[in-house]
Amino acid sequence: MVTVTIQHVHNDYSIYENVCISPEKLCHVIEIYDFPAVFKTDDLLDAFAEYSDGGIKIEWVDDTHALGVFSSDTAALHALSICHPMLKTRALTEASKKSKGKATRRAGM
Template structure:
């Protein structure tokens, strides 16, 4: 019986038959590049073609005019980085500016690695915001309390600091009230 089946198989694969080529070749498949439209992360651009020995400080120096408005850098590799701006307008402005040491392009035209990095870190690539104004008053009070030493601040300095904090609280309360009034339709 085993010999009969072997003869049957040879009849099926006779001289006139041929193997059918597969319709899809999965072995040679490459992963598709992530599709990042300009609408998805319009405030992010790719910075490329700069010397491999550049550091973060060097790139920050190139884009120093955007730092006050908010600008951050995420590295892709030695010669590619993502520039995160505070708004799409600032990103378009940076794209239109010519720099001597770096080149820029929209993320949608970027390399596969830059797009993959942007996709992976999309939650962290939110528009860069200016750091809020801070005061060392709380830190100073905690350190002085922990060490048990007397403060070397004069009474006038403490009062000025207290007044500044009170003004900041009042300004924040007013901004929240204005935002709430705008949502409620009040004037």
């Protein structure tokens, strides 16, 4: 008797993507990064509570990177000024390739 097992691919090649972000298309999205891998969605939502009057959605990229999708460009720009001891932010145009790729795929670009 022969036993066959199927192994799924474990490699992520998204960091090799060439992604061009049009600054005017996704200005309401920022990258949140360099936070502890134990953080959950609620931790990020709590950190940005002051900046999310119109709403915020968190899209996970990996354990230490996420996208903050705000209700407006102004809210996202304001959120970039956050001073938090356990996380960092940057505009999507300056984000990691993996985050840019996720943002463009989600936006259908």
